[in-house]
Amino acid sequence: MPPSIDPVAFAALVAATGLPLDAAQIATLREGYALVEPLLERLHAPLPREAEPALIFTPEQV
Amino acid sequence: MAPFPTIAEASRLIAAKKLSPVELTEACFARIRALDSTLHAFICLTEERAMADARAAEARAMADARLGPLDGIPIGHKDIYATAGIPTTAHSKLLEGNIPDADATVVRQWAEAGTVMMGKLATHEFAFGGPSFDLPWPPARNPWNPAHFTAGSSSGTGAAVASGMVLGGTGSDTGGSIRGPAALCGLAGIKPTYGLASRVGVQPLAFTLDHTGPLAWTAEDCALLLEAMAGHDPADPASADRPVPELVAGLGGGVKGLRIGVVRHFFETDHPVSPGVRAGIAEAERVFASLGATVRDVTLPPMLDFQACGWVILVIEAYAVHEPWMKTRFNDYGELFRDRVALGGLLRAADYVQAVRRRRILCRQVAAAMADVDLLLTAPAPAEAPEIASVSKWVTLEKPSFTIPFNVTGQPAMSVCTGFGAGGLPVSMQLVGRPFEDALVLRAAHAYERATGWRERRPAMAA
Numbered sequence: 001m002p003p004s005i006d007p008v009a010f011a012a013l014v015a016a017t018g019l020p021l022d023a024a025q026i027a028t029l030r031e032g033y034a035l036v037e038p039l040l041e042r043l044h045a046p047l048p049r050e051a052e053p054a055l056i057f058t059p060e061q062v
Numbered sequence: 063m064a065p066f067p068t069i070a071e072a073s074r075l076i077a078a079k080k081l082s083p084v085e086l087t088e089a090c091f092a093r094i095r096a097l098d099s100t101l102h103a104f105i106c107l108t109e110e111r112a113m114a115d116a117r118a119a120e121a122r123a124m125a126d127a128r129l130g131p132l133d134g135i136p137i138g139h140k141d142i143y144a145t146a147g148i149p150t151t152a153h154s155k156l157l158e159g160n161i162p163d164a165d166a167t168v169v170r171q172w173a174e175a176g177t178v179m180m181g182k183l184a185t186h187e188f189a190f191g192g193p194s195f196d197l198p199w200p201p202a203r204n205p206w207n208p209a210h211f212t213a214g215s216s217s218g219t220g221a222a223v224a225s226g227m228v229l230g231g232t233g234s235d236t237g238g239s240i241r242g243p244a245a246l247c248g249l250a251g252i253k254p255t256y257g258l259a260s261r262v263g264v265q266p267l268a269f270t271l272d273h274t275g276p277l278a279w280t281a282e283d284c285a286l287l288l289e290a291m292a293g294h295d296p297a298d299p300a301s302a303d304r305p306v307p308e309l310v311a312g313l314g315g316g317v318k319g320l321r322i323g324v325v326r327h328f329f330e331t332d333h334p335v336s337p338g339v340r341a342g343i344a345e346a347e348r349v350f351a352s353l354g355a356t357v358r359d360v361t362l363p364p365m366l367d368f369q370a371c372g373w374v375i376l377v378i379e380a381y382a383v384h385e386p387w388m389k390t391r392f393n394d395y396g397e398l399f400r401d402r403v404a405l406g407g408l409l410r411a412a413d414y415v416q417a418v419r420r421r422r423i424l425c426r427q428v429a430a431a432m433a434d435v436d437l438l439l440t441a442p443a444p445a446e447a448p449e450i451a452s453v454s455k456w457v458t459l460e461k462p463s464f465t466i467p468f469n470v471t472g473q474p475a476m477s478v479c480t481g482f483g484a485g486g487l488p489v490s491m492q493l494v495g496r497p498f499e500d501a502l503v504l505r506a507a508h509a510y511e512r513a514t515g516w517r518e519r520r521p522a523m524a525a
Contacts, residue, residue: 039374
């Protein structure tokens, strides 16, 4: 299934990264992005307030 | 007798002065010369050093002064582990000619245990891009059938151990890179609890998911290797400041009274597995029950929840590591690595934050599901090894991974061979423990291996 983002908008998204991709590489990447979109949708389902990031910050560490 | 010994067998023979470390090492090099032009397990050999290591181990053995059970055992290191004075390439053109000044902590620990370092082992590029055919070195191939995939990214370690070129080796596991090759190559491989083994000197892929760990022929061998690499490393910010666990001493404790939860929905509905994998798991359930364990089903969140969380964290962290080179040397990477990681550059900060928020919830949900079971049992891979040419660029996105859930949670997780399926290729199960209960995982795996005969079979090409 193609991604929801159209080729022009996707090329702009890639351009914003500063990566030096040619047109064929951008088209290939868009194929992969189609598989990423459903994962992102799942990831952004509502989370409870207590879902603080699972990253450890300890002030004593250097 | 098997064509090559396990670590434990070799160690007992060396201690009894019935096996010479020098002769064992020479036999491994003979096997490398015979097989590696087909298997491509090694990036480079360190024969001169290995023979010196072996001679020193032999002298200690003859003087009854062995350093421990690994003294004189031939091993290899995945080529993302830094080795002082020895090329460390991550299987990438970008690190061709890279010669570190210092050993990775694990490399040093294994050297201090007396292991004989045979060389550096193939990997997927930077532990993520493979199997690739556009890199300076070819991809490793599966000793059970060289037309087939080893899985990755600890591909060279899987191939080298399965073919007896080394008796054990290091892997790393960010989304399954120890457990995948162990499963497809018919080995034992454990991803320890996050923080149990040092990552210092190991090329990072994704900091919060990266684990170091061993692959070997048996769970007992994995216990021997892991015990030599476990422990607090102040130089690793994620290293757990806990006593080194006794992994070997309790191996024979069996599974009587243990409660094993089968995560059946993972391999029956979330991502249905091959008949061979399913039959192996069914038989493992029967074996554990016959040994006195209680086996029942448990339910975890859907695999896709773990997949979304783990994959997003992985590619964003990997992109952050590689962004400078991605911008300046994009085409020096292999196609698979650069395209997979470039996706990380397209994601947003909010995607990452949501992923690490969901990670906390997933950890809590798995802990709750394990409140009244000691271990989880599920599949580590969907099927027997596919043909190497058939592996898709987007394989990590097309179907949810069986292994990444336990990178997300950081729990100890292990692949254990459960026999052979289609094409005579190995099939495996995955055993998972609570955090820092690595010893229990190894104990259950050892009990299963002792109760079955799968560890006696070796690849035909290695016979």
